[in-house]
Amino acid sequence: MATTALRPAVPARSALYEWVTTTDHKKIGILYVINSFIFFGIGGLLALGVRAELAFPGLQFVEDSAYNQLFTVHASAMLFLFIIPMLAGFGNYAVPLMIGAPDMAFPRINALSFWMLPLAGIVMMSGFLVQGGAAAAGWTSYPPLAEATYSGQGTDLWIVAVVLIGTSSILGAVNFLVTIFKLRAPGMTLLRMPIFAWTILVTSVLVLFATPVLASGLIMLFIDRNYGGNFFDPATGGIAVLYQNVFWFYSHPAVYIMVLPAMGIISEILPVFSRKPLFGYKAFIFATAAIGALGFSVWAHHMFTTGSVFLPFFSLMTFLIAVPTGVKMFNWIGTMWRGHLTFPTPMIYALGFLTMFLIGGINGAFSASVPVDFALHDTYFVVAHLHYVLFGGSVFAVFAGLFFWFPKMTGRMLDETLGKIQFVIMFIGFNLTFFPMHQLGLAGMPRRIADYSSTAGWNDLNLVATVGSMLIGVAMVPFLVNVLISLRSGKLAGDNPWDANTLEWATTSPPPPYNFDHLPDIRSERPVFDTRHPEAAAH
Amino acid sequence: MTTPRRTGPSPAIVILIAGALSVLAFLGILLLQGPDLAAQLQSVVDSFFPPAAVTEQGREIRNLYDIVFWVGAVIFFLVEGLIIFAVIRYWRRPGKSADLPPQTHGNNLLEVVWTIIPLAIVLALFVISWQTLNTVDARSANPDVSVRAIAARFQWTFEYLKPDGETVEFTQLSPEMVVPVNETIHLKLRSPDVNHAFYVPEFLFKRDVIPGQDNNFDFVADQTGTYRGQCAELCGAQHWAMQFTVRVVERAEYDAWFAEQRAAAQATPAPSASPGAPSGPQIDLAAANIAFDKATLEAPADTPFTINFENNDAGIPHNVEIRDADGVSLFKGEIFNGVDSRLYAIPALPAGDYTFICTVHPNMTGTLSVR
Numbered sequence: 001m002a003t004t005a006l007r008p009a010v011p012a013r014s015a016l017y018e019w020v021t022t023t024d025h026k027k028i029g030i031l032y033v034i035n036s037f038i039f040f041g042i043g044g045l046l047a048l049g050v051r052a053e054l055a056f057p058g059l060q061f062v063e064d065s066a067y068n069q070l071f072t073v074h075a076s077a078m079l080f081l082f083i084i085p086m087l088a089g090f091g092n093y094a095v096p097l098m099i100g101a102p103d104m105a106f107p108r109i110n111a112l113s114f115w116m117l118p119l120a121g122i123v124m125m126s127g128f129l130v131q132g133g134a135a136a137a138g139w140t141s142y143p144p145l146a147e148a149t150y151s152g153q154g155t156d157l158w159i160v161a162v163v164l165i166g167t168s169s170i171l172g173a174v175n176f177l178v179t180i181f182k183l184r185a186p187g188m189t190l191l192r193m194p195i196f197a198w199t200i201l202v203t204s205v206l207v208l209f210a211t212p213v214l215a216s217g218l219i220m221l222f223i224d225r226n227y228g229g230n231f232f233d234p235a236t237g238g239i240a241v242l243y244q245n246v247f248w249f250y251s252h253p254a255v256y257i258m259v260l261p262a263m264g265i266i267s268e269i270l271p272v273f274s275r276k277p278l279f280g281y282k283a284f285i286f287a288t289a290a291i292g293a294l295g296f297s298v299w300a301h302h303m304f305t306t307g308s309v310f311l312p313f314f315s316l317m318t319f320l321i322a323v324p325t326g327v328k329m330f331n332w333i334g335t336m337w338r339g340h341l342t343f344p345t346p347m348i349y350a351l352g353f354l355t356m357f358l359i360g361g362i363n364g365a366f367s368a369s370v371p372v373d374f375a376l377h378d379t380y381f382v383v384a385h386l387h388y389v390l391f392g393g394s395v396f397a398v399f400a401g402l403f404f405w406f407p408k409m410t411g412r413m414l415d416e417t418l419g420k421i422q423f424v425i426m427f428i429g430f431n432l433t434f435f436p437m438h439q440l441g442l443a444g445m446p447r448r449i450a451d452y453s454s455t456a457g458w459n460d461l462n463l464v465a466t467v468g469s470m471l472i473g474v475a476m477v478p479f480l481v482n483v484l485i486s487l488r489s490g491k492l493a494g495d496n497p498w499d500a501n502t503l504e505w506a507t508t509s510p511p512p513p514y515n516f517d518h519l520p521d522i523r524s525e526r527p528v529f530d531t532r533h534p535e536a537a538a539h
Numbered sequence: 540m541t542t543p544r545r546t547g548p549s550p551a552i553v554i555l556i557a558g559a560l561s562v563l564a565f566l567g568i569l570l571l572q573g574p575d576l577a578a579q580l581q582s583v584v585d586s587f588f589p590p591a592a593v594t595e596q597g598r599e600i601r602n603l604y605d606i607v608f609w610v611g612a613v614i615f616f617l618v619e620g621l622i623i624f625a626v627i628r629y630w631r632r633p634g635k636s637a638d639l640p641p642q643t644h645g646n647n648l649l650e651v652v653w654t655i656i657p658l659a660i661v662l663a664l665f666v667i668s669w670q671t672l673n674t675v676d677a678r679s680a681n682p683d684v685s686v687r688a689i690a691a692r693f694q695w696t697f698e699y700l701k702p703d704g705e706t707v708e709f710t711q712l713s714p715e716m717v718v719p720v721n722e723t724i725h726l727k728l729r730s731p732d733v734n735h736a737f738y739v740p741e742f743l744f745k746r747d748v749i750p751g752q753d754n755n756f757d758f759v760a761d762q763t764g765t766y767r768g769q770c771a772e773l774c775g776a777q778h779w780a781m782q783f784t785v786r787v788v789e790r791a792e793y794d795a796w797f798a799e800q801r802a803a804a805q806a807t808p809a810p811s812a813s814p815g816a817p818s819g820p821q822i823d824l825a826a827a828n829i830a831f832d833k834a835t836l837e838a839p840a841d842t843p844f845t846i847n848f849e850n851n852d853a854g855i856p857h858n859v860e861i862r863d864a865d866g867v868s869l870f871k872g873e874i875f876n877g878v879d880s881r882l883y884a885i886p887a888l889p890a891g892d893y894t895f896i897c898t899v900h901p902n903m904t905g906t907l908s909v910r
Contacts, residue, residue, distance in 0.1 A: 234751025444740025449779035
């Protein structure tokens, strides 16, 4: 036998160099998750600043102009730098594995889409360092308030950051679509694809159609601000409401960009821990596509009070979108029905999602009814609604997904006890924070106000909400401890710790760079289940 | 097949802990507010509804809200009940045999049913919403009173319009709109700068005030009283301070008020705010960022004195008004735009505590103690 050892073709590099230069979808996916989580932390601290200021009447901690920066950057960070990239990160990690592909279709573009995000985040946050502070016109940045007359350089940085993030999303969407249409393993037909991959597919279509519209709107705003564009400023002949139409043409579908993959995660987790297939797989796909399509015809429900919207049409479409959403809720319950339910942490978070998202769906119907929206629009009722959808929905699904896929990503399990402690604190904190906001909104408290009169009757509920928000902050401690401990000494996961059904569980944890040594036969949407239960597979 | 593994605290414990803590927190909040539990419970129930409407349009909206609320509540308890039932009924305790449950893939009939029923519900909600919308959004051909609300950063002024609905009869500079009860008021909305929104919680209504686009709506207030209103569309740093009141009065009172205002507007703009030359001790007061720089002022009793008032808010109107403990206005200084200053000559006041306030921004207030 020869004694010369094989030498790697490329000399070994440092781990840092590996991560910075990687084009492996799994590493990029993990980078997405870490980066998103950092901005979740930043956005969360900004939110705690908002809640601290609102705890009592009177301006105690920040000036009103600084307060406006807090909630503007909080929302922008949470939406653009946390939820959307976090779900794209899960997509990056899971979709190629789920469809039996070795990587994304365009690995280098994939790396580019990721690295634009930290850059965009730095650009947005650098607003705090410039004259006049960060963007303060709300995450919606309506002109004329967002025009140069009223808003400083922070708004320009905000526009640049959001356009960068949009570009990253568009590149990512193209990559997902090509990957899904071109790189599926033999046997993996579209109607055998895991629901999560389907939601990423529909989301990518939404991104591709909607994000360029946002980008063009923001570029017009940038031209208005810096080169006298006259697009949106009535003082120079522009139309203020035009911006709102353009903005919401993206930003309403963006809600589904933030919710559909979350629904996808839940639809992967519920069948696994019910030991049953997803109830109504095809109906679920149609419902996802229907939400995506209807999602383009409801944008003006954010503008019912502008007096320049054809109200009945948008009201009808908004009501209609509740139907496919309701179908999904029943499919999830049908999945659990007569199952063998077990409750590891991912399942607990999935159940939290079902309850919170149910509330977020029902309180949304109030605003679909135009006259009721006249009462509730721009009050804390809307703040309650959007947080029940985006926090109770998307963020709970994100944690469900983290606990579910962490073993695949790292080869080690997260601790169950710490995970459930985190869930209980977060669930209580979330409801204490956001449920009273319904009542505050009904009592007439508008959103985005830095202060309120002590005689308005809003004192107690605001204090409750602030206490709740602190609890949410506390809930992050067991999570961070859990991740740090589990990375070092968590229980070894093995290939398939949850007895899950989709292809990512057919390879090692973590998977090799090329993903699969060999693929099982793919004869249904649950190829790993079929391998495990050949007797039940025939259907 | 692996045996089911222990997975930390059982779900029943988690649900119980979460439920118990929520109930405790809820009861704690109730007890903090007072011992009268029945009244407290009633106020909790009330908090899920908008305030009692004081306009005809608001009543329509409230009726619609109630319908949407009860439909939503029933759906919530039904679906949440199904979720909780499924969790408890189909919870697999560890150690049970590892055989598979029936692998149901779907049920077409069931899926059609749970598509059609929600569809019927939302279509019904849409139809009644549309009907209410037509009532709420109707305009009268002959409104009894026409007012134009001007929303500017960061104050409200109200122009009372002549019967042609366009020309201004007089302008109410303090942020208070006075309207007669049980008559149709046509409100036009105008903004010279950024987007605002006219919002009165007791009207259950708001409409955006958008520059370059004069919005309007009609309302009929059917309850006399004073109602708080506030800008509801982010308009900048002092958005929170942009408040106003609507005072609904009987026709006779309205006519008297109207005549008085019109007479005052037609009179020569005399320095009515400053009767007499500035005299007595001078007190300094300044306003910046919609706030006074002092929370308390001191003045000698039974002696006229002067307030040297500096308005440092560029383009924003302020003044100083002095009110007694009952809220009766004793002195109302001229309202002027910053950056500028005025000397207000204040008549002699008996010893006691008074309130000084900016008429345009009722949030700007402080105590004047006369000794």
